[in-house]
Amino acid sequence: MLAFGIEFEVSKFCRSPKAEAQSPPLMPFRSGFVCILGRPNAGKSTLLNALVGEKLAIISPKPQTTRNRIQGVLNIPKSKGQSGAQIVLIDTPGVHKPDSSLGRKMMVEVREALEGCDVVLLIMDATRKLDQRDEFAIQMLKHSSTKVCLVLNKVDLLKGGKSRLLPLIEEYKKLHPFHAIIPISALKRDGLDILLKQVTAALPAGPAYFPEDQVTDQPARFMAAEIVRERVLIETEEELPYATTVIVDNFEEGAKLTRIAATIYCEREGQKGILIGKKGQMLKRIGTSARLQIERMVGTKVFLELYVKVKPNWRESRGFVEELDWRRQLAHLTDGRAEPPTASARIEDQRKNRRQQTH
Numbered sequence: 001m002l003a004f005g006i007e008f009e010v011s012k013f014c015r016s017p018k019a020e021a022q023s024p025p026l027m028p029f030r031s032g033f034v035c036i037l038g039r040p041n042a043g044k045s046t047l048l049n050a051l052v053g054e055k056l057a058i059i060s061p062k063p064q065t066t067r068n069r070i071q072g073v074l075n076i077p078k079s080k081g082q083s084g085a086q087i088v089l090i091d092t093p094g095v096h097k098p099d100s101s102l103g104r105k106m107m108v109e110v111r112e113a114l115e116g117c118d119v120v121l122l123i124m125d126a127t128r129k130l131d132q133r134d135e136f137a138i139q140m141l142k143h144s145s146t147k148v149c150l151v152l153n154k155v156d157l158l159k160g161g162k163s164r165l166l167p168l169i170e171e172y173k174k175l176h177p178f179h180a181i182i183p184i185s186a187l188k189r190d191g192l193d194i195l196l197k198q199v200t201a202a203l204p205a206g207p208a209y210f211p212e213d214q215v216t217d218q219p220a221r222f223m224a225a226e227i228v229r230e231r232v233l234i235e236t237e238e239e240l241p242y243a244t245t246v247i248v249d250n251f252e253e254g255a256k257l258t259r260i261a262a263t264i265y266c267e268r269e270g271q272k273g274i275l276i277g278k279k280g281q282m283l284k285r286i287g288t289s290a291r292l293q294i295e296r297m298v299g300t301k302v303f304l305e306l307y308v309k310v311k312p313n314w315r316e317s318r319g320f321v322e323e324l325d326w327r328r329q330l331a332h333l334t335d336g337r338a339e340p341p342t343a344s345a346r347i348e349d350q351r352k353n354r355r356q357q358t359h
Contacts, residue, residue, distance in 0.1 A: 120144070
């Protein structure tokens with residue numbers, strides 16, 4: 001538990017939904033898209049994983065771990081006096097001022113996620129002092145009419161507890177008219193129930209967009225590539241912070257065995273040597289740990305082959321960076337054949353059209 005009563009504090013800063021105050025009959029089913037926005041390393045992916053209850057987004061101590069939009073689906077069942085809801089959470093890359101093709105593509109992902117969302121969760125690290133990078137993230141929301149909930153994360157690490165939290169909340173309130181301000185610890189899952197109540201109340205009435213048993217729109221192929229990339233980030237520590245990416249070249253699912261071949265791209269020969277390691281030990285370690293995680297994800301044994309290739313300055317190559325988008329990779333797998341749009345693509349169009357109609 002936190003050092004202070006999180007429910008007591010939240011009640012001071014969250015606007016209680018009118019529906020709760022009037023205690024009306026059961027409200028209609030609610031649904032919508034919730035964009036998780038924030039600086040690198042604020043805890044966006046940790047929050048997504050904690051809310052959904054599954055590991056959908058990879059996590060590492062390095063900034064800019066998340067490079068693509070990742071959707072997680074959270075179904076809230078009906079309960080006494082409360083309607084059911086489906087919340088589609090969209091994890092985004094960390095907000096930053098880009099200095100490469102990769103960085104620019106990541107910020108495109110952020111802006112596209114903001115289009116058509118119903119609620120924004122602006123997540124901030126409560127242990128960090130406010131600076132220009134925080135203000136840059138807030139500026140992105142200045143001309144939006146979307147409800148913004150400020151989520152102050154890592155309050156369990158805040159020295160001084162309540163005496164530090166209250167002035168911090170007052171400081172943030174001066175920067176934007178937030179719909180609610182909610183302190184949490186995503187890692188310890190403290191405050192998440194209150195957060196979900198606020199988000200659900202802010203969503204419009206609407207249908208479920210995904211089947212009840214679906215937790216993400218990400219294909220297993222893409223998630224396998226991300227697991228390998230996570231292991232690269234963790235195993236190589238500070239040696240290869242940004243210079244690597246992973247593309248799955250082959251993904252064959254069987255009843256008992258899944259065969260995967262993937263390539264780890266880096267920018268220099270020296271980096272390739274680090275990735276392979278002495279007598280191939282580093283690559284073997286990366287492969288073994290990734291294979292075990294992928295097996296838990298797909299529910300079968302996995303045969304994983306890893307290759308390492310040098311692609312000089314790939315982060316500056318707009319064409320190569322575009323090819324890292326899993327949606328584009330899936331399009332290539334059809335060999336140019338016309339295919340009907342995926343459910344996720346149709347839902348994406350629906351949410352953008354709905355927002356356009358409300359403005």
